[in-house]
Amino acid sequence: MQLPARVYEVKELVVSNQPIISAVDLKRYYSVSKGLLRKAGVVKALDGVSFELAAGKTLAVVGESGCGKSTLARLVAMIEHASAGELLLDGKSVYSNKSASNKIGGNKIKLNSRETRQAVQVVFQDPYASLNPRHKIGTILEEPLALNSKMSAEQRRSRAESMMQRVGLRPEHYERYPHMFSGGQRQRIAIARAMILNPRVLVLDEPVSALDLSIQAQVLNLLAELQREFGLAYIFISHDLSVVRHIADYVMVMYLGKVVEAASVKVLFSEPRHPYTVALLSATPTTDSRVRKKRLTLKGELPSPLDPPDGCAFNPRCPNASKECRKEQPALKQAEDNSRQLACFHPMATQ
C-alpha cells in the first residue's frame, strides 16, 4: 500500500518502536443541506490528521469545541467511517477491503475482523449518558463478553467481578442500576466496561471533565494505573490543559479540523510556537499566582465550519496574521529543530 509522505514526518515524534495504532491523513466530511433549493454544503469536521501511537503512551488531542477532536475520537473508536485516509492497527487497515463506501455522510462501517473492534474501546465524557439506564451494572459489564466471547455465564460473572474490583467497585454493586451511583463511580463502571475485552487502545473522550475535582484525581490515577498495568495506548481527548499536561506524552492541538501544532508534552507546554497554542495556554486559568503571565486574549470566536475563512483557518483571530495567512493555508511541517510539527507562517518566538 502506498502511504502519503506525510506519515513519515510524524514518526520522529514517537519514541517507542512499534506503533499500535496509527492514522494516515484521516478525513471526515459531513454533507449538510442548507435548504431545499440550495446546494448541500460540506463540513470538514476532520481534515487530514495523522499520528502514530505506541503501547503504554498517551496522545492528547486538545482544542475548543468544533475543532474536530471528538470526530477524531469517533473515527479511531470505529464508530464512524473515515471519508478518506486510513486507520491502521498494527500496521493493517482496520477497514475491510470490501467497504468502498468512503463517501461523504456514509455511516456504515465494515471492519476487517471482530478482533479489530475489540482492540479499541472507548470511554465517553458523560457517565450519566453512557450507561444503559435499564441495565444492571453486571449486565452492562458482561454485555461485551456475551457478544464477543464464548464464555459461560459463570465465567463472565467472575470476570466482571474481578474487573469491578480492579476499578474500585464493591461486589454488591453488581445488582445495582446506574442511577444509584455517583458520577465518579459511573465513570469507573464505564472504564471497567471498556477494559473488559482486554483492549489495546482506549479512546478517552473527555473522561474527567464531567467529574468533580476530588473525583477527577481518583479517576486520573486509575487510568494511569491501568495504562501501566496493561500497557494500554491512550488517545485522550480533552479541553483541560492542566489535565493534559499531567497525563499525556504527546499533544496535538487542533483548530477547525486540522492539527496546528503537535509535540511532546514537555516541549508544547514549555515553549509553544503556534499563536493558537499560546493563546490556549494563556487563557487557561491557574491557581499559581507566580506563573500568571500576561494573557493573550483572542478576539472573536471560532468561525463556522460550514464557511471557513480563506487561508489559515485561524487568521481572523491571530495576532500575527499577515496577507500571506489570508491567502494560503500553512501546511503542517516538521520544525527545523525537529522538536515539533507546526502549521504556521509566523510562529511565536521562543523565549
Add this chain to the structure above:
Amino acid sequence: MTHLLDIRKLCIDFQSASGLFRAVDSIDMHCDSGEILAIVGESGSGKSVAMLAMMGLLPWNAKISAERMLFDGHDLLGLNKRERRRIIGKDIGMIFQEPMSSLNPCFTVGFQIGESLRLHLGLKGARKRERSIALLRQVGIPAPETRLSAFPHQLSGGMCQRVMIAMVLASNPKLLIADEPTTALDVTIQAQILELLLSLQREKDMALILITHDMGVVAETAERVQVQYAGQKVEEQNVRSLFSAPRHPYTAALLASLPERARTRGKLPSIVGVVPGQFDRPPACLFAPRCAQAKSVCNENVRQQGAAHGHALCNFPLEYTK
C-alpha cells in the same frame, strides 16, 4: 456595619422519595458592594441552591429557614412573592451556566432585552431600542443593531452569555450572581467572558457572587472565597491566603489534587471516598470520614475557628509557620 447581602444560618431541606434531604446546612454569607465573592465546592455542596433560595427560585418541595436574610436592608424572609419579585428582578441579577437554554428560543434577542428594559425601567419605543443597542455594545457584541433581530440559536454560546449579561445589566442590579457562567464555554471564550464580568463589576461597583467549581477561575477573579462541602461552609478566606495557606483539610486536599499543582507525573494526591449522601451523613464533622487528620473527637463535635484560621469548620485546622 451593614452588608449589602447578609445571610445567617441558612438551612434548606428537600422533601424526596426517601425522606428529608438537607442540601444547605446553616450557611452564613455576606457580600458588599464592589466586592467579588466566590463560592467554590463540588456538585452537591449546595452552592447554587443557597443562591436560588435567596431568589425564591426553588421548587415547592424545598423548605427554607434562616436566622437572617437581608438584602440591601430588606428582609427577604418576610417578603411575599410580589415584593420579592420587585426587589429581586431589579436589584439582583443572575446568570446561569447554560446560556443557550437561559434565553427563550422563540423570541429575538432584541425582544428579550427590551422586555427586561420595559419591566424594570418602563422604557418604550425608540428609547428602548437605543438602550438595548447600548447594552449590547457594552457587553462587547459586534454590530449590535443587526444582532437585535437575531434568535438565540443563531448565536454562539459565548454570544448568548453576553446577551444574558446584557439582559441582567438592563436593570442596573446591585448584586450579580453568576452561577458557573463559563463552565459551558471554551477556554478562550471563558477568558473573554470573565474579563467582561470583571470590568463591568468594577465600572458599576456591583457586588459579584461567582459560583464555580474551577479553582483556576477563582484564583484569577475572586477577592474573597468561601469553600462549601456537603452543604456546609467549611472555610472562608481572601483569595491569596486561601491558595497559599488553606486551613481546612478539605480545601488543602482539593488544591493538592489539582493536576496543575502536581509536583511529578504519576499519582495525584486524591481524596478517598465520596461526598456523604442522605443516609451516611456523619454525626459531627462531615468531612471526617475522608479526612487524613481526623481524630475520634471529630465524630463527636466540630468547632468553628476564628478569622485567623480562615473560619475553618474544623477541630484541627492546618497551621503554617511563617
Add this chain to the structure above:
Amino acid sequence: MGLSIRALGITSTRSMRKDSVRKNSLQEKRSVRTRMLAEFWFYFAENRGAVIGLRVFALLVLLAIAAPLVAPLPPSEQYRDAFLTPPVWQEGGSWKFILGTDAVGRDILSRLIYGARFSLFIGLVVVTIAISGGVLLGLLAGYCRGVIDTLIMRIMDVILAFPSLLLALVMVAILGPGLLNAMIAIAIVLQPHFVRLTRASVLNEINRDYVTSARVAGAPPLYLITRTILPNCLSPIIVQGTLSFSTAILDAAALGFLGLGAQPPTPEWGTMLAEAREFILRAWWVVTFPGLAILLTVLAINLVGDGLRDALDPKLKKS
C-alpha cells in the same frame, strides 16, 4: 479480638468467600428491587387523583373477575313482570333490582357488572394488539430510517388522516359487525400513535452514548434494537397504552351504540346504551347507569395514566 476475626477471614477458603458474596448479592438484588418499587410508588402517590383512579380501577377488575359471585341476578334473565322498574330509591323501585331494570326486564346492576368484563377485555386486547404492532413498526422505522421509515410513517399518516371512529366504522362494515372485528378495527385505528411514539423515542435514544458504547462492544442490530434501545423507550409507551385503554373502551362503546360492536343480548355498556336509546325520556336510569359506568372507568384509567406519567417521567427522577 478484631485482629483474630480478621485472621480467620483470611484462612477461610476461597469458595466460602465466593458463596457469601453470592448470598450478599442475592440480598442486594432484593433490596434494589424494593427500593426501586418504593421510589416508583412515592412519585405515583404524589398524584392523589392517580391513587383514587387506581383504587377505582382495582375495584372494577375485582368486580369483573368475581362477576358471577357479586352480581345479584343473571345478566340475561328477563323478568317479564318488571319492565323498566326504577332504581330502589325511587317510587316503585324494589331491592331486587337495585338500579332498576331495562325494557325487557333485565337487572341493570348485574348487566353492568358483567359488562365490566367486556370493557376490560376489550381494552386489554385492543391495547395489546396496538402496542405490539405499533412498537414493532416504530422500532423498524426509527432504526432503519430511509425508505422503510418513509413508507411506514406515510401509511400511518394516512390512517391518522381519517376521523378514527369513521375509519373503525368502515373497517367494521367491511369485516362485518361483532365484538372481535370491532376490537381489530379499534386496534388498527390506535396503532399509529404507538408507531409515532416509538419512533420518536428510538430517534431520541439511538444517538445516546450508551447505544454507541454497545455498538463499540460489537452489538449486532437486532440486539441493539431489542436489548439496548427498546427498554429505554418503554415509559412513554406504557403511559400511552394506559390512555389508549380508555380510548378503546370508549370507541368500543361507540361502535356498540351504533350497533356495530358487541351484538345484543351481550351486556356490553355501549350496546346497553343503544338498546335504551328510545327510553331516554321515560326511564332515565336505563341510559344513565351504563353511561356513568363508562365515564367512571375512563376517568379512573386516565387518572392512573397521568400518575404513571409522573412516576415514569425521567425529568422528575434526576437522582
